[in-house]
Amino acid sequence: ATRLVWLESPTNPLLRVVDIDAVSEVAHSRGAMVCVDNTFATPFLQQPLHLGADFVVHSTTKYIGGHSDVVGGAIMTNNDELERQLRFHQNAIGAVPSPFDCWLLLRGIKTLALRVERQSQNAMELATALQSNPAVKRVHYPGLDGHPNRAVAARQMRMFGGMVSFEVADEATALRTLGRLKIFALAESLGAVESLAEHPALMTHASMPPAERKRAGVGDGLIRLSIGVEDVADLIADLENALS
Ligand SMILES: Cc1ncc(COP(=O)(O)O)c(C=O)c1O
Incomplete structure (x- = not known):
C-alpha cells in the first residue's frame, strides 16, 4: 500500500498548483502520509501543515537563505512521534548544518x-x-x-x-x-x-x-x-x- 504521498506546489518548472487540502484528505483516507516540498512557495505564502500535510520540506538554499550564499534543507512536522524519529535519524546520520550556515539562514529569514x-x-x-x-x-x-x-x-x-x-x-x-x-x-x-x-x-x-x-x-x-x-x-x- 502507498505509505507516503510526496508533492511540490507550485511545481518546478511549470508552476502547476496542487490542492494540498484535497490530496491530504484522500491520502489520509487510505492511511498514507503527505509530504509537501514547499520550496517554491515559502512559509510566508503557504503553510502546508495547516492544509493537512504531515511533513513540509524546504531547500533552505533558496528563499529562506535568500542571498545565494548558503546550502541547506529543513523538514517540519506537527507530529511529536515523527519529530522524535527525525531527530534520532538526524543525530545518527550527522545531517547537521554548520554554525555559520545556521547564522546565514537566521539572518536571511528576518527579511x-x-x-x-x-x-x-x-x-x-x-x-x-x-x-x-x-x-x-x-x-x-x-x-x-x-x-x-x-x-x-x-x-x-x-x-x-x-x-x-x-x-x-x-x-x-x-x-x-x-x-x-x-x-x-x-x-x-x-x-x-x-x-x-x-x-x-x-x-x-x-x-x-x-x-x-x-x-x-x-x-x-x-x-x-x-x-x-x-x-x-x-x-x-x-x-x-x-x-x-
Ligand atoms: C523545489 C525544490 N526542492 C528541492 C530542491 C533541492 O535543493 P538543494 O539543492 O538545496 O538540496 C530544489 C532545488 O535544487 C528545488 O527546486
Whole structure:
C-alpha cells in the first residue's frame, strides 16, 4: 500500500498548483502520509501543515537563505512521534548544518516576508508583460487569469510567488534570449534577491530522459525565471530587449 504521498506546489518548472487540502484528505483516507516540498512557495505564502500535510520540506538554499550564499534543507512536522524519529535519524546520520550556515539562514529569514512580497509583486507584473510579448507562446504563472490552477493558488497561497516560466518558439530562440539578458544571471538556483534565468531542458531538468521530459511538458523552448527584488521596470526591459 502507498505509505507516503510526496508533492511540490507550485511545481518546478511549470508552476502547476496542487490542492494540498484535497490530496491530504484522500491520502489520509487510505492511511498514507503527505509530504509537501514547499520550496517554491515559502512559509510566508503557504503553510502546508495547516492544509493537512504531515511533513513540509524546504531547500533552505533558496528563499529562506535568500542571498545565494548558503546550502541547506529543513523538514517540519506537527507530529511529536515523527519529530522524535527525525531527530534520532538526524543525530545518527550527522545531517547537521554548520554554525555559520545556521547564522546565514537566521539572518536571511528576518527579511523573508519582505523579499517574497516584493518578488511576488514583481513576478505578477513581469508575467503580465510577458503575456503580451509576440515572441512568447505561453506564460506559466499561478497568478495569471488563464492559469488552470489559479483558484486553488488563491485559496491556499497568500500571493503567487516569485517563480515564472514561459515558452518561446524553440531551443535556439531560448538560448539566444538567455544569452542576451543583462540583469538576469544565467543560473540554476532560485529564490535569492537577484533575478536568475535558466533553460530547464539543458540545465535543471537535463537528467530527465528526453521523452519523459516532453511528456511532463518541459519543452526545448521553455525558460524558467526566478524573480528578484530589483526594479520591475528594469527586469521587464531586460527581457523585452532579449526577446526582440
Ligand atoms: C523545489 C525544490 N526542492 C528541492 C530542491 C533541492 O535543493 P538543494 O539543492 O538545496 O538540496 C530544489 C532545488 O535544487 C528545488 O527546486
